């Protein structure tokens with residue numbers, strides 16, 4: 001198999017640049033971190049040879065490989081033939097991906113009923129940890145099913161059925177996965193909106209998918225702060241009504257720990273307390289059997305234009321793929337206790353908080369709070385409290401905790417930890433080493449999982465018992481994934497190389513379309529390099545065949561692992577009456593990975609002031625959400641533009657990062673003097 005790294009001997013002693021799990025990773029020179037024999041022996045995939053065999057079959061016979069795995073799930077009716085059909089080549093017509101078509105199943109049934117039927121009803125499904133110390137709760141698989149059924153019955157009673165959209169705007173309460181599963185049970189399409197988005201962003205999503213109901217809660221506490229979510233929803237519903245999308249029902253969970261019921265504003269006839277209605281419904285609910293290709297959910301993500309894209313995932317392939325990747329990438333075993341710190345408002349929370357773990361019958365932590373509250377030791381307090389064995393987080397959290405000092409980690413035992421995971425952005429080797437040495441005490445492999453909202457599940461990720469990791473590399477492709485690196489002309493590069501990351505085949509959990517805009521799906525992802533799915537990421541492949549992701553190559557910024565379109569921030573800024581033009585670029589940031597750097601041109605006669613800076617930042621918070629607030633506003637009397645009026649972002653990036661000797665050729669600008677003006681204003 002050509003894709004197997006050519007020079008890795010599964011024998012660390014052959015290489016003095018490597019260590020084995022259990023040893024400290026002291027030197028920056030260390031290249032490979034090998035699994036110990038003990039780890040490999042117990043792993044699902046214990047050697048690179050075994051991986052090569054399985055991977056080989058997965059790409060030579062995808063239908064057979066995935067059918068065998070799919071058979072482990074419950075299907076009311078088996079899928080038809082062929083197992084999958086796809087066209088990823090725009091030159092051959094419509095882009096089309098289908099897996100297990102004709103099969104009838106239900107992902108909620110496979111997460112809950114199936115696990116209960118096999119004797120796991122009393123196993124804990126969700127360990128909920130509240131924001132405030134001492135607040136927690138648990139749900140077994142049987143209890144979770146009962147809660148899901150009650151909500152599903154309520155949804156049915158108000159007329160929500162197969163194919164209807166439901167917007168969920170909830171923080172990390174148990175009710176969030178419950179709501180997702182209840183929708184899935186009755187064939188409704190959930191669209192979770194991260195509860196950090198503003199009213200305007202929520203309204204935009206409501207207008208796009210026209211849900212039958214919005215599900216939210218009164219308020220939530222994050223750290224010491226209370227966020228009044230219901231007020232945000234009220235505002236969003238007013239805005240969507242102005243755009244002719246009227247929502248009849250707003251189901252509101254009362255989150256007592258954050259706010260008393262009587263303090264929540266109420267619209268009679270529309271707003272309903274969850275606690276008043278849902279518990280009255282029966283604890284069993286018939287399953288709606290859906291086609292494998294029926295939609296499961298919509299999740300909006302940022303792209304290079306101002307309008308968010310509704311990424312659509314279907315049921316069967318997504319189910320099979322998320323379950324499988326969860327099992328192999330984390331080497332999951334039934335006795336593991338798993339915690340993913342992501343919010344269900346993002347894809348990681350969909351695939352690896354709700355679906356992947358529950359499909360595997362795992363015990364799963366859902367954490368409401370902020371990871372540094374009440375102090376920087378909170379994560380490890382939770383790890384010890386629940387004896388967590390698999391801990392999955394983002395580099396930005398690793399870096400922020402790293403800054404607080406080792407003592408916040410070392411005062412906890414963490415001896416239950418077995419596997420660590422990282423997602424959201426490339427993990428820089430120094431953060432990798434700290435995560436490995438200090439958090440994992442040198443004994444836990446790190447699965448650096450590269451994937452995207454669009455891919456549904458992990459794509460390039462270590463299998464921790466099968467091959468060595470390298471700090472900073474996502475390593476090798478998972479089953480069925482054929483990554484390729486192409487140059488700017490779309491020519492596939494061989495061996496050691498650097499270019500654009502594409503995928504040349506379909507895999508079961510690939511997204512099927514952008515909701516209501518198949519044309520945008522085709523042009524955004526399949527037109528740049530015909531014949532391939534283009535990821536939007538730059539990537540290097542080293543001499544061992546390992547993949548190193550280098551970040552986005554489009555107009556998307558990755559801030560603390562959150563995808564933000566530069567165009568979204570720019571359109572928020574220019575909506576400010578005193579701002580006429582804005583150009584936003586990403587700039588390196590110690591903790592967030594990338595920060596948002598905004599060049600802003602003001603209206604004639606308006607002068608810069610601290611007050612104006614604050615009100616510009618506020619407009620972004622109001623239009624998108626606090627997580628998209630610019631880190632820096634750079635006053636720009638003019639922007640560097642080509643003669644045809646295109647903003648030269650390349651130059652702006654250099655100014656933002658203070659790399660003035662790398663400005664390059666500025667002679668093609670319509671007015672080269674703007675560059676000097678901008679440099680002069682850099683520190684104002």
Ligand code: WTA
Pocket residue numbers: 301346347348422423424425426427448449450451452453454474535536537549550551552558561562563
């Ligand atoms: C980036 C999150 C390097 C990448 C699952 C991708 C990563 C975008 C990694 C998708 C990783 C995510 N190493 N880069 N392990 N994980 N990315 O859709 O740029 O929120 O294209 O999905 O995050 O972000 P999204």
